[in-house]
Amino acid sequence: MKKILVNAIPMTVVGTGVGRYLRGLYVTLEKEFSDRLEISYFTGKSIVRNIPNSEGPGWKEALGRMLWRMPYPVAFGARLLSHLPIERRFRSLSRDYHIYHEAAYFPFKAAARMPTVFTIHDLSLLRYPQWHPRERVLYWRTFFKRRLGLADSFCAVSEFTKREMVEYLDINPELIRVTPLGVDTDVFNPEHDEEAQAVLESSGIPEEFILFVGSGDPRKNFDALVNAVEKTQCQLPLVSVGWSGWSSGHEKTIINMGYVSDRMLAQLYRMATMLVMPSEYEGFGLPVVEAMACGCPVVISSAAALVxxxxxxxxxxxxxxxxxxxxCAIDDLAGSLSMQIRLSGLGLKRAASFSWCDTARGTAKVYLDDKYGQNL
Known part of the structure; x- marks a missing residue:
């Protein structure tokens, strides 16, 4: 029985892509590999045996907004002061495990030199630091390169991310396993949800609209989408979903839903005329898969991972x-029911190829590799 320790702090924070990845992965690993893997979760406060729940929007999101408003040296100091005691706690608690899995910025230093598996989602902090708050870039630069050497194996969420890891980090490709994200078809499927529909309609969601899902992160190109929607002939309203520490300046011209539950998000996908994801850069692009799984037509940028x-x-x-x-692309799709039906059908077939079971099996192969023995 391999004893796995996961940094589950991202799972306690609402709406993060890393948290969604970890939850989808470990819910499946617990079901499929409980006879071979004993999984524990570091929450920042303690280590627990059950998958931690998200704490919902709260003080961590408020802290994030505060960090963006602070002068960056002050914000960096605040982030560092928050990080150091958590890492010390991790080191003191991380004994007696065979493998440590990290999927956030960089690995912690463990109590002993136990094998570390590091999932990398993208390299935007390295390649496009201008898209991130300066304090976050400084925090990442302070630790990432030094901690990269602690990793024994890597997971990449796409072939694109693997290529970047090889090119920009000089990682041996034989150490990288590609484990694409999956989709929870119990939630994200084309089946209409009347209760969710009623809630959304009472919130003022129109019958037809263009959907954007993501943060206000500049790389998401939300401003470009707003400008394009204003020029469309179809004049469909734009609905935005996702927590953001950024202010877009378009709050009065869009319907901003903020954070919504997965159930509500799935119904928004079903209701939407289309999802538009115009990102400059992504490591994967989970909203594309979730939208396709709900039968929603999708428009994307030419970002390699989205393609x-x-x-x-x-x-x-x-x-x-x-x-x-x-x-023009939005108008063409909005004005053609046959194109919407065709893309919906193609999307359902495409989404079926992204399974959390496949993600879990690929990750389990790393954990169960004979090179990671069970001697503590």
Whole structure:
């Protein structure tokens, strides 16, 4: 029995992509590999045996907003003061485990030199630091390169991310296993949810709309989408979903839902005329898969990871900064029911190829590798 220790702090924070990845992965690992893996979770306060619940929007999100408003040296100091006692706690608690899995910024230093598996989602902090708060970039730079050497094996969420890891981090490709994210078909499916529909309609959601899912992170290109929607002939309203520490400046011209539950998100996908994901850069692009699984037509940018995930089941816009090009793509899709039906069908087939079972099996192969013995 392999004893796995997971940094589960991202699972306690609402709405993070890393948290969604960890939850999808470990819910499945607990079901499929409980006879071979004993999994424990570090919450920042203690180690627990059960998958921790999200604490919901609260003080951590408020702290995030405060960090963005602070001068960056002060914000960096605050982040560092928060990190150091948590890492000390991790070191004191992380004894008697065979493997440590990290999926956030960089690995902690464990109490002993136990094998470490590090999942890397993207390299935006390295390649595009201008898209991130300065304190976050400084925090990452302070630790990442030094801690990278602690990892014995790596998981990448896409072939694109693996290529970048090899090119920009000089990691041996033989140490990297690609484990794409999956989709929870119990939640994200084309089956209409009347109760969720009623709640959304009471919140003022129109019958037809364009959907955007993501943070206000500049790389998401939300401004480009707003500009394109304003030029469309279809004049569909734009609904935005996702927590953000950024202010877009468009709060009065869009319907901003903020954070919503997965159940509500799935119904928004079903209701939407289309999802538009115009990101400049992604490591994977989970909203694309979730939307396709709900039968929602999808428009994407030419970002390599989105093209990899969407395949031929999406509409690709080569330059989303060309508002005329993006608005025409939106109008073409909005005005063609046959195109919507075709993309919906292709998307359902494409989404079926992304399974948390596959993610779990690929990750379990790393954990169960003979090179990671069970001697403590």
């Amino acid at each position: 990899e995930v969407g395949g031929d089941a999406v509409i690709k816009v080569e330059n989303v900064h060309d508002s005329n090009l993006l608005s």
